[in-house]
Amino acid sequence: MSEQAFPTGAVPGRRPVLWPFFVGTFFVAAGGGMIFPLLADLQEAHGLPTWGLGVISALFFAGAVVGQLVLAPLADRGHTRQLLLIGAVLSVITMVMFAFSTELWQFSLARLLSGLAAGSYLPATRATLVRAAPERAGHLLGRYTATETGGFVFGPVIGTALYQLWGLSAPFLVVALAIAGVTVMLARVVVPVASTPAAVEVGAVASTGIFSSLELLRIRGVVVAVLLELAVFLPVGIYDSLWARYLQDRGATTIFVGVSLTLYGIPYVLWAPKGGALADRLGPVRSATIGMIIVVPATALYGLLAAPLVITGVALIEAIGNATAVPGAQTAMARSCPPERLAAGQGLSGSISLLAAGAAAGIAAPVYEAAGPEVLMGSAALLMALLVVAARLLDRRGGVPAVPGPVPTEMTLPVVPEPT
Numbered sequence: 001m002s003e004q005a006f007p008t009g010a011v012p013g014r015r016p017v018l019w020p021f022f023v024g025t026f027f028v029a030a031g032g033g034m035i036f037p038l039l040a041d042l043q044e045a046h047g048l049p050t051w052g053l054g055v056i057s058a059l060f061f062a063g064a065v066v067g068q069l070v071l072a073p074l075a076d077r078g079h080t081r082q083l084l085l086i087g088a089v090l091s092v093i094t095m096v097m098f099a100f101s102t103e104l105w106q107f108s109l110a111r112l113l114s115g116l117a118a119g120s121y122l123p124a125t126r127a128t129l130v131r132a133a134p135e136r137a138g139h140l141l142g143r144y145t146a147t148e149t150g151g152f153v154f155g156p157v158i159g160t161a162l163y164q165l166w167g168l169s170a171p172f173l174v175v176a177l178a179i180a181g182v183t184v185m186l187a188r189v190v191v192p193v194a195s196t197p198a199a200v201e202v203g204a205v206a207s208t209g210i211f212s213s214l215e216l217l218r219i220r221g222v223v224v225a226v227l228l229e230l231a232v233f234l235p236v237g238i239y240d241s242l243w244a245r246y247l248q249d250r251g252a253t254t255i256f257v258g259v260s261l262t263l264y265g266i267p268y269v270l271w272a273p274k275g276g277a278l279a280d281r282l283g284p285v286r287s288a289t290i291g292m293i294i295v296v297p298a299t300a301l302y303g304l305l306a307a308p309l310v311i312t313g314v315a316l317i318e319a320i321g322n323a324t325a326v327p328g329a330q331t332a333m334a335r336s337c338p339p340e341r342l343a344a345g346q347g348l349s350g351s352i353s354l355l356a357a358g359a360a361a362g363i364a365a366p367v368y369e370a371a372g373p374e375v376l377m378g379s380a381a382l383l384m385a386l387l388v389v390a391a392r393l394l395d396r397r398g399g400v401p402a403v404p405g406p407v408p409t410e411m412t413l414p415v416v417p418e419p420t
Contacts, residue, residue, distance in 0.1 A: 018132055018140070020189055021125045022147045024182040028091050028121055029151030031175045032060070032114060034159025035098065038171065042107065045168055052104045059112040061358055065351045067119015069213050072347025075124040076340055081191045087121025088183040090114070095176035099169040122148070123350055127343035128191060130334045137334050138284060142276015142327035146269045153265030213348040221336025222345065224395045226352050228288045228329035231387035232322065233353040235299050235380055237360030242368055252308040260312045268319040276327035284335055285395050288328030292388045294321025296381045303377030
């Protein structure tokens with residue numbers, strides 16, 4: 001089927017068929033997540049240098065940023081299906097490469113392609129969901145972030161189990177088969193597209209150029225959404241680089257660290273759709289602010305706690321705050337972008353998230369070592385609070401609208417004449 005100017009699988013009186021996009025997101029995220037616990041085993045099996053593990057991880061982030069800034073805007077120019085298929089096919093190739101590679105350059109190339117796959121697939125999917133049901137954008141983006149987080153959190157569990165059962169290649173081949181099945185489904189569903197080539201009526205934001213996503217920063221609401229994204233994902237980088245070290249310094253075992261990450265994902269996955277629905281009812285800036293009211297003090301509190309069980313309890317509460325703030329920030333971007341620039345906006349949102357997390361990860365370790373967790377977590381909480389305040393001050397209208405304006409042309413169902 002070709003891309004069409006109405007919702008995926010739309011039939012009058014029925015909701016659009018969106019489950020293939022969620023299934024694809026889960027397995028793409030799971031494929032990325034399960035690599036982390038298996039890297040050490042891959043290193044031992046193939047004699048990879050320790051410094052090479054850093055290269056492998058860094059190339060994923062580089063590929064994802066490039067994909068979201070350069071490739072994602074193509075979904076606004078009638079190439080949504082192609083981007084979805086490219087992302088899915090690259091994910092399959094990546095999994096197969098990890099299953100059969102033996103050299104550092106092969107694993108590095110696989111991880112780079114994995115980043116490009118995520119950068120192509122994820123923004124295009126978010127834009128598709130918003131176009132399919134703009135009045136439920138927050139709820140759908142909440143379900144989406146729950147699905148993505150669920151795949152990333154439970155991917156390591158799936159990968160470790162398959163590794164124990166059938167060997168080191170098994171996790172990658174099984175996920176490759178799953179994504180291949182999703183690719184077949186994506187080739188058949190109807191995908192909503194922008195009704196016109198990307199162009200903005202007010203503000204004359206041009207859509208040409210490789211980094212056309214960056215041009216959206218001329219829109220006030222987009223800047224508000226970016227500030228919220230920075231605030232939401234700043235601690236993610238800190239936890240990515242230091243969560244294991246932080247808990248082990250307080251007496252936690254390696255198993256406890258892994259269990260704490262899985263436990264964090266449970267309330268996040270369960271609450272994120274409700275957190276997204278809050279963005280539809282209250283407005284995304286307000287809902288993101290409510291989430292950050294939970295996240296900011298929890299982040300500061302980490303620097304003062306010493307018992308791993310208590311820290312994990314605070315993390316479960318923080319997960320609910322994040323599950324409210326993340327879809328709120330993503331919905332703020334969706335509401336602020338012109339309808340025909342949704343994928344570019346989501347690509348910008350995703351790249352900002354990665355850059356914020358990456359910068360925080362690079363700074364956190366030396367600050368933690370030099371000044372301790374009290375200074376690190378307290379400073380992070382203060383910076384996050386300042387970013388949220390800046391977003392609220394810049395958002396002069398009191399919040400990006402909870403309900404979007406008129407439904408874009410591409411979302412209008414064809415009129416069926418009455419039978420005579």
